[in-house]
Amino acid sequence: xxxxxVHPNWDAFTGIFSIGFGLIYGGMTYAMxxxxxxxxxxxxxxxxxxxxxxxxxxxxxxxxxxxxASVQAWVNLINEDETKKFDRKRILxxxxxxxxxxxxxxxxxxxxxxxxxxxxxLIITSGLSEWKKNALVAATFAVSVFFIFNTLLAISLPxxxxxx
Amino acid sequence: xxxxxxxLMNGFGVALMPYxxxxxxxxxxxxxxxxxxxGLGPATGVAVLLPMTFAMGPTAALITMTGVYIGAMFGxxxxxxxxxxxxxxxxxxxxxxxxxxxxxxxxxxxxAISAIASLIGGMIAAVLMTLLAEPVAGFALKFGPAEYFLxxxxxxxxxxxxxxxxxxxxxxxxxxxxxxxTIGIDAQTGTERFTFGNLHLQTxxxxxxxxxxxxxxxxxxKSFSSLSKGTKKAQTKFKRIxxxxxxxxxxxxxxxxxAPVGFLVGSLPGAGGTMAxxxxxxxxxxxxxxxxEFGHGAxxxxxxxESANNAASIGAMIPMLSLGVPGSGTTAVMMGALLMxxxxxxxxxxxxxxxxxxxxxxxxxxxxxxxxxxxxxxxGVLVRVLAIPPKILYPIVLGLAFIGCxxxxxxxxxxxxxxxxxxxGVVMKRVNIPTAPMILAVIVGGTMEQxxxxxxxxxxxxxxxxxxxxxxxxxxxxxxxxIALPVISMIRSKRKAEAQQPA
Numbered sequence: 001x002x003x004x005x006v007h008p009n010w011d012a013f014t015g016i017f018s019i020g021f022g023l024i025y026g027g028m029t030y031a032m033x034x035x036x037x038x039x040x041x042x043x044x045x046x047x048x049x050x051x052x053x054x055x056x057x058x059x060x061x062x063x064x065x066x067x068x069a070s071v072q073a074w075v076n077l078i079n080e081d082e083t084k085k086f087d088r089k090r091i092l093x094x095x096x097x098x099x100x101x102x103x104x105x106x107x108x109x110x111x112x113x114x115x116x117x118x119x120x121x122l123i124i125t126s127g128l129s130e131w132k133k134n135a136l137v138a139a140t141f142a143v144s145v146f147f148i149f150n151t152l153l154a155i156s157l158p159x160x161x162x163x164x
Numbered sequence: 165x166x167x168x169x170x171x172l173m174n175g176f177g178v179a180l181m182p183y184x185x186x187x188x189x190x191x192x193x194x195x196x197x198x199x200x201x202x203g204l205g206p207a208t209g210v211a212v213l214l215p216m217t218f219a220m221g222p223t224a225a226l227i228t229m230t231g232v233y234i235g236a237m238f239g240x241x242x243x244x245x246x247x248x249x250x251x252x253x254x255x256x257x258x259x260x261x262x263x264x265x266x267x268x269x270x271x272x273x274x275x276a277i278s279a280i281a282s283l284i285g286g287m288i289a290a291v292l293m294t295l296l297a298e299p300v301a302g303f304a305l306k307f308g309p310a311e312y313f314l315x316x317x318x319x320x321x322x323x324x325x326x327x328x329x330x331x332x333x334x335x336x337x338x339x340x341x342x343x344x345x346t347i348g349i350d351a352q353t354g355t356e357r358f359t360f361g362n363l364h365l366q367t368x369x370x371x372x373x374x375x376x377x378x379x380x381x382x383x384x385x386k387s388f389s390s391l392s393k394g395t396k397k398a399q400t401k402f403k404r405i406x407x408x409x410x411x412x413x414x415x416x417x418x419x420x421x422x423a424p425v426g427f428l429v430g431s432l433p434g435a436g437g438t439m440a441x442x443x444x445x446x447x448x449x450x451x452x453x454x455x456x457e458f459g460h461g462a463x464x465x466x467x468x469x470e471s472a473n474n475a476a477s478i479g480a481m482i483p484m485l486s487l488g489v490p491g492s493g494t495t496a497v498m499m500g501a502l503l504m505x506x507x508x509x510x511x512x513x514x515x516x517x518x519x520x521x522x523x524x525x526x527x528x529x530x531x532x533x534x535x536x537x538x539x540x541x542x543x544g545v546l547v548r549v550l551a552i553p554p555k556i557l558y559p560i561v562l563g564l565a566f567i568g569c570x571x572x573x574x575x576x577x578x579x580x581x582x583x584x585x586x587x588x589g590v591v592m593k594r595v596n597i598p599t600a601p602m603i604l605a606v607i608v609g610g611t612m613e614q615x616x617x618x619x620x621x622x623x624x625x626x627x628x629x630x631x632x633x634x635x636x637x638x639x640x641x642x643x644x645x646x647i648a649l650p651v652i653s654m655i656r657s658k659r660k661a662e663a664q665q666p667a
Contacts, residue, residue, distance in 0.1 A: 025343055032357060035355050043357060046612075046613040047358075050342045054336070102580055105570075121563075
């Protein structure tokens with residue numbers, strides 16, 4: 001009886017992604033407004049070629065892959081140990097903090113928003129117990145980078161709100 | 165030849181100005197520090213330090229970035245030797261014998277030979293580059309749009325094909341990169357493409373944001389897993405850092421042999437320092453009388469890959485400077501730096517901006533010498549950075565990534581794109597999709613499309629223009645071979661494995 005062990009990999013899912021990407025991208029290319037002058041299809045040729053290539057790559061990947069192996073890779077991902085799950089949570093928190101950073105960057109100015117961002121990031125990476133050290137690192141970074149960019153490199157960053 | 169020499173001397177005139185010497189030293193030290201940080205490495209280092217040059221003139225900025233680039237290459241192997249964790253892939257081979265040497269109490273010799281080999285490898289490669297860069301550019305000047313398009317196809321195809329064991333995923337990565345490059349207003353017809361009505365996207369996605377997102381953000385996300393492991397303790401107290409006994413006798417030929425090989429491999433798009441250093445390590449192992457010592461602290465096992473690695477990093481600049489096609493992730497970042505400064509690398513660089521091109525080549529010689537001086541006596545001080553805990557380091561790298569993006573466009577929209585790309589970087593790593601083809605495609609995608617359309621237009625939409633010249637035919641053959649050879653080798657090894665399996 002054949003008893004082949006399946007080595008988990010993401011090839012089948014990657015193939016499906018590639019086909020999906022190619023079809024959506026190709027569809028969007030087709031729906032794009034035509035050029036007002038010259039050959040109306042001129043801006044479409046290259047993206048259409050890219051879409052076709054994506055579908056071809058996806059089909060070959062899918063044909064070569066073992067769907068069960070991709071399902072197994074997904075199952076393994078879900079059943080990973082708590083440490084790895086926590087690493088993924090850290091990524092999620094970082095994304096959330098980064099989006100928050102983008103939202104307040106112009107309003108609060110570089111120094112305050114960066115202090116908040118870095119302080120939050122340091123809590124994500126090292127926990128709350130070292131908050132004094134984290135606050136010091138965040139403040140030093142925010143102030144020194146502001147000084148270096150604004151003064152030494154002449155790249156203007158949003159100033160403090162009360163400095164308007 | 166005399167013209168090359170005169171040009172190089174002019175380049176030295178620029179590179180040796182006191183202000184430029186200061187910049188190359190500062191850039192080199194910063195590059196060494198960032199390059200040695202495990203998980204970050206040269207590409208991220210160059211990307212993160214790039215904003216530092218935004219306020220400088222093109223020549224000063226390029227000289228600084230050359231310092232950062234070469235410094236990162238020097239630094240990459242410090243962590244390999246001291247904590248068995250390479251700063252980047254190219255420094256991987258330095259762990260094989262560098263770390264065992266450090267464990268045997270020979271860290272001083274290991275650090276010294278690594279810097280000496282890097283210096284000699286770098287200098288030999290810089291000489292080769294001086295001789296080859298302009299002739300290659302001169303040859304490429306004869307290229308029409310069809311040849312230029314095919315050159316980029318060949319470069320991208322080689323990069324994707326060399327993604328070890330992941331050729332198809334390499335192509336997928338390339339496809340996504342090309343798709344990103346098509347975002348924005350089409351320069352020739354004014355048609356909006358994939359902007360989703362967003363004003364900001366009309367100018368396209370800046371390739372530097374892609375680079376910083378994938379390398380800096382993505383690398384930090386990936387490195388979160390090492391946070392739980394804590395910092396590896398690195399030796400920070402050393403005796404005199406220098407080689408001893410018969411170290412030089414054993415290392416000199418491996419260093420001299422590996423430099424040209426490294427240069428050649430580095431100049432091939434997609435091959436890069438990792439392949440060059442591993443190839444030279446294996447060569448030396450086969451050639452050595454002491455092959456049984458390899459892996460247990462053989463000094464030639466460290467000297468050869470270090471020489472090859474540095475030579476490859478300079479070799480990779482040839483296609484970038486002469487043809488406008490970056491051959492590796494790090495040179496892609498360097499090309500990004502040039503484009504940011506309004507300088508288009510490629511055959512015309514040596515005609516239109518000869519001072520910049522030769523200043524850069526001369527600064528490679530200068531940077532190599534300065535960095536050897538910095539890295540040997542100051543290694544003990546510089547490696548203290550390895551003691552910074554990752555839990556503090558990574559947030560700081562993120563802070564630098566964001567400020568870098570803001571400096572590019574003065575807009576926080578880039579922050580969102582950065583987050584998306586950072587997550588994409590992690591997912592790509594997880595599912596084994598190489599990132600280098602994507603970065604390269606983002607950078608050359610625009611020019612590639614323009615060349616394609618120009619060729620198509622001047623031939624009245626006759627596709628035979630793409631096979632019309634000998635250069636085109638050679639480039640097509642290279643492209644086909646770059647795909648066919650890995651496939652054939654894969655089929656062969658599969659058959660071999662099947663034949664070896666018991667029935």
